Amino acid sequence: xxxxxxxxxxxxxxxxxxxxxxxxxxxxxxxxxxxxxxxxxxxxxxxxxxxxxxxxxxxxxxxxxxxxxxxxxxxxxxxxxxxxxxxxxxxxxxxxxxxxxxxxxxxxxxxxxxxxxxxxxxxxxxxxxxxxxxxxxxxxxxxxxxxxxxxxxxxxxxxxxxxxxxxxxxxxxxxxxxxxxxxxxxxxxxxxxxxxxxxxxxxxxxxxxxxxxxxxxxxxxxxxxxxxxxxxxxxxxxxxxxxxxxxxxxxxxxxxxxxxxxxxxxxxxxxxxxxxxxxxxxxxxxxxxxxxxxxxxxxxxxxxxxxxxxxxxxxxxxxxxxxxxxxxxxxxxxxxxxxxxxxxxxxxxxxxxxxxxxxxxxxxxxxxxxxxxxxxxxxxxxxxxxxxxxxxxxxxxxxxxxxxxxxxxxxxxxxxxxxxxxxxxxxxxxxxxxxxxxxxxxxxxxxxxxxxxxxxxxxxxxxxxxxxxxxxxxxxxxxxxxxxxxxxxxxxxxxxxxxxxxxxxxxxxxxxxxxxxxxxxxxxxxxxxxxxxxxxxxxxxxxxxxxxxxxxxxxxxxxxxxxxxxxxxxxxxxxxxxxxxxxxxxxxxxxxxxxxxxxxxxxxxxxxxxxxxxxxxxxxxxxxxxxxxxxxxxxxxxxxxxxxxxxxxxxxxxxxxxxxxxxxxxxxxxxxxxxxxxxxxxxxxxxxxxxxxxxxxxxxxxxxxxxxxxxxxxxxxxxxxxxxxxxxxxxxxxxxxxxxxxxxxxxxxxxxxxxxxxxxxxxxxxxxxxxxxxxxxxxxxxxxxxxxxxxxxxxxxxxxxxxxxxxxxxxxxxxxxxxxxxxxxxxxxxxxxxxxxxxxxxxxxxxxxxxxxxxxxxxxxxxxxxxxxxxxxxxxxxxxxxxxxx
Ligand code: SER
Numbered sequence: 001x002x003x004x005x006x007x008x009x010x011x012x013x014x015x016x017x018x019x020x021x022x023x024x025x026x027x028x029x030x031x032x033x034x035x036x037x038x039x040x041x042x043x044x045x046x047x048x049x050x051x052x053x054x055x056x057x058x059x060x061x062x063x064x065x066x067x068x069x070x071x072x073x074x075x076x077x078x079x080x081x082x083x084x085x086x087x088x089x090x091x092x093x094x095x096x097x098x099x100x101x102x103x104x105x106x107x108x109x110x111x112x113x114x115x116x117x118x119x120x121x122x123x124x125x126x127x128x129x130x131x132x133x134x135x136x137x138x139x140x141x142x143x144x145x146x147x148x149x150x151x152x153x154x155x156x157x158x159x160x161x162x163x164x165x166x167x168x169x170x171x172x173x174x175x176x177x178x179x180x181x182x183x184x185x186x187x188x189x190x191x192x193x194x195x196x197x198x199x200x201x202x203x204x205x206x207x208x209x210x211x212x213x214x215x216x217x218x219x220x221x222x223x224x225x226x227x228x229x230x231x232x233x234x235x236x237x238x239x240x241x242x243x244x245x246x247x248x249x250x251x252x253x254x255x256x257x258x259x260x261x262x263x264x265x266x267x268x269x270x271x272x273x274x275x276x277x278x279x280x281x282x283x284x285x286x287x288x289x290x291x292x293x294x295x296x297x298x299x300x301x302x303x304x305x306x307x308x309x310x311x312x313x314x315x316x317x318x319x320x321x322x323x324x325x326x327x328x329x330x331x332x333x334x335x336x337x338x339x340x341x342x343x344x345x346x347x348x349x350x351x352x353x354x355x356x357x358x359x360x361x362x363x364x365x366x367x368x369x370x371x372x373x374x375x376x377x378x379x380x381x382x383x384x385x386x387x388x389x390x391x392x393x394x395x396x397x398x399x400x401x402x403x404x405x406x407x408x409x410x411x412x413x414x415x416x417x418x419x420x421x422x423x424x425x426x427x428x429x430x431x432x433x434x435x436x437x438x439x440x441x442x443x444x445x446x447x448x449x450x451x452x453x454x455x456x457x458x459x460x461x462x463x464x465x466x467x468x469x470x471x472x473x474x475x476x477x478x479x480x481x482x483x484x485x486x487x488x489x490x491x492x493x494x495x496x497x498x499x500x501x502x503x504x505x506x507x508x509x510x511x512x513x514x515x516x517x518x519x520x521x522x523x524x525x526x527x528x529x530x531x532x533x534x535x536x537x538x539x540x541x542x543x544x545x546x547x548x549x550x551x552x553x554x555x556x557x558x559x560x561x562x563x564x565x566x567x568x569x570x571x572x573x574x575x576x577x578x579x580x581x582x583x584x585x586x587x588x589x590x591x592x593x594x595x596x597x598x599x600x601x602x603x604x605x606x607x608x609x610x611x612x613x614x615x616x617x618x619x620x621x622x623x624x625x626x627x628x629x630x631x632x633x634x635x636x637x638x639x640x641x642x643x644x645x646x647x648x649x650x651x652x653x654x655x656x657x658x659x660x661x662x663x664x665x666x667x668x669x670x671x672x673x674x675x676x677x678x679x680x681x682x683x684x685x686x687x688x689x690x691x692x693x694x695x696x697x698x699x700x701x702x703x704x705x706x707x708x709x710x711x712x713x714x715x716x717x718x719x720x721x722x723x724x725x726x727x728x729x730x731x732x733x734x735x736x737x738x739x740x741x742x743x744x745x746x747x748x749x750x751x752x753x754x755x756x757x758x759x760x761x762x763x764x765x766x767x768x769x770x771x772x773x774x775x776x777x778x779x780x781x782x783x784x785x786x787x788x789x790x791x792x793x794x795x796x797x798x799x800x801x802x803x804x805x806x807x808x809x810x811x812x813x814x815x816x817x818x819x820x821x822x823x824x825x826x827x828x829x830x831x832x833x834x835x836x837x838x839x840x841x842x843x844x845x846x847x848x849x850x851x852x853x854x855x856x857x858x859x860x861x862x863x864x865x866x867x868x869x870x871x872x873x874x875x876x877x878x879x880x881x882x883x884x885x886x
Pocket of ligand 1 (some may be wrong): 041042043094205
């Protein structure tokens with residue numbers, strides 16, 4: 001029997017021996033492809049290699065790729081737990097040819113691995129081909145010796161593979177195994193094909209086209225190969241089990257779940273265990289790759305997956321957050337193959353716990369609402385949309401969680417009703433907000449937006465442009481003109497001024513017309529698409545409908561660009577140095593400095609920060625051009641993919657890349673690739689230099705890095721340098737010798753302080769041996785030294801009392817130190833031979849009372865107390881003498 005880890009290495013070794021480059025898995029969040037929600041196949045990281053946009057030093061490759069199929073085009077979420085083979089997260093083993101071999105060699109390689117490497121019995125194997133792909137059918141006959149009944153021709157999209165609505169694609173041929181009559185199901189293409197008997201485990205795609213838009217395909221420069229084998233499915237076959245959930249890895253996860261919830265994976269509840277095991281994997285890997293739960297885009301898909309698992313935890317009887325307790329089992333199984341999982345363990349654990357805690361707060365109430373609302377429903381009925389919406393809106397139940405909860409009972413959800421309720425809520429929210437006092441201004445923006453449409457932003461390409469004034473606002477209302485001295489908000493048809501967003505501050509500069517000149521102090525974005533210039537009229541009168549010239553403050557914008565680009569470089573460097581769990585949690589790009597918040601569980605070390613800074617500066621030195629690609633996102637892109645970009649990115653997505661990786665996984669590849677709407681330098685060298693000036697905590701699991709660039713960094717370093725020079729001249733040494741000199745000074749100071757304390761002590765005790773005969777008196781036959789000392793700190797009194805006791809040999813000591821503000825500290829000492837007669841504690845209390853204090857404590861031979869009235873030291877000494885006299 002082969003464990004999952006062995007199967008993975010057998011596969012990769014086989015292709016290595018057959019001349020393939022072994023490439024590591026790319027992250028689940030595609031760094032080079034903003035059109036995809038998640039990496040959904042092994043070929044995603046090679047997309048541009050297939051289309052010829054990018055070349056690599058190899059023409060064949062093999063990978064074991066992390067894949068998530070939830071949300072977006074390939075979505076298996078609903079099936080998980082209820083079939084034997086669907087997973088949201090799985091590992092896809094693949095081999096790729098980029099214009100190297102094609103169909104024949106691909107089939108040959110696959111056939112040999114399956115029948116010789118994995119030793120699968122030929123008579124249980126069969127394949128599908130795309131209906132009109134005669135060539136593939138003939139090759140299967142030739143290579144595998146299959147007869148026609150083993151080659152099933154499929155005319156549907158099942159045998160035409162596409163990554164997404166755009167991208168490389170082609171006809172495919174899938175390899176199936178017959179798991180035997182004891183499993184229900186029919187061969188592909190038959191009415192029973194959805195059963196699990198015939199299990200597809202390897203898909204060979206004959207990559208021939210690039211889909212550029214729905215329905216539009218162009219041939220690829222060179223036909224290529226992309227194959228994908230489900231690792232978990234192969235494990236299932238080799239381990240002789242009929243469900244992926246019975247393979248070694250899943251058994252371990254399910255056993256861990258049994259332990260944690262204290263229930264068995266049997267009967268009706270078995271499905272819950274399966275859902276939890278799968279969702280644990282997808283959640284953990286997504287978080288490890290930088291996705292955090294949120295209410296939009298990828299974060300929302302993650303939240304849906306997590307909450308679904310958490311509801312199943314509840315079904316199994318969980319009464320507190322438990323998901324995170326399963327993490328060690330997962331890391332134990334998969335951490336070696338995917339070190340990023342081990343690195344992110346703390347972050348994943350924290351994130352799971354937090355989400356489950358939050359969700360549990362409403363889960364029980366939501367579930368009881370759900371069961372009330374569905375009490376009278378039967379199989380085939382639907383839950384009303386209103387209730388489903390309430391569950392979503394008030395109780396945090398994503399729609400698919402509600403659907404999942406009702407699935408076992410055969411009850412659906414009225415989706416139209418749900419969407420109507422959602423729309424209604426949006427409309428109401430808008431109406432409320434339009435009517436209410438101070439927010440009235442906000443509604444103005446929407447009216448202007450509806451009237452004029454969005455402002456066209458020209459600032460990526462130019463810092464100066466012409467536009468027409470569409471609206472002038474003063475004190476929250478629209479006015480027709482503005483004159484010298486007025487502070488106004490101005491909307492222009494188009495502008496080169498960047499409106500504050502994505503952390504980058506808005507631009508400042510000048511707007512001028514034939515008759516007026518305005519100083520722009522800030523630019524913001526309002527009403528989803530309007531750029532609003534906050535300005536003061538310096539001279540003349542500005543009128544609506546006038547043509548104006550808008551000029552951005554070039555120096556300030558240059559600094560903003562440098563800081564923004566540096567933020568991207570630091571982001572990538574932080575991911576490389578700290579791990580890919582590092583996700584951006586916020587940023588501020590100001591002209592003077594930049595601030596970048598990331599998820600990271602602990603303070604960064606000096607070495608880590610140094611490394612990050614070095615890496616970022618190495619890319620700056622490359623002086624590589626910064627490239628921006630603007631991609632239009634077709635309306636036809638599935639709803640899921642649109643959500644990925646959120647409203648923030650609109651319908652066009654900008655992808656900013658800079659630099660070439662020097663080492664590690666990024667070697668030779670674009671260094672930083674980010675979706676970003678900000679403005680950037682032309683080439684990395686324009687940043688000049690980046691210097692990290694601070695690292696601190698901003699919340700649990702979030703660290704803040706602050707840095708300066710260019711002239712700011714130079715000025716910062718110059719200032720530091722000046723400091724060192726002033727120090728050097730003050731210390732009369734060379735700058736290089738400042739440190740040893742200061743060290744010597746500190747040492748000297750320590751010594752002097754010690755000597756000073758000693759001298760003070762001597763002075764205090766009368767310059768002679770403490771307890772010199774002259775100050776010791778006899779009270780009722782007992783030697784008593786009572787003395788107020790000056791210049792001695794309270795903490796030194798005990799030592800002095802000890803010395804005095806030693807020199808008296810037998811007797812009682814009371815020392816009182818009076819501080820500068822007149823407060824007294826008193827310490828009493830009783831030599832051992834007298835402790836049965838006198839207690840130092842009693843005596844010090846007497847002294848304390850005389851000093852206006854209360855209490856005092858210690859041992860019979862030494863005690864201390866204090867009092868506010870230092871001037872009464874003499875009284876205290878006499879009070880103790882009196883006590884001794886009895
Ligand atoms: N891209 C194909 C699939 O995902 C083969 O790797 O099935």
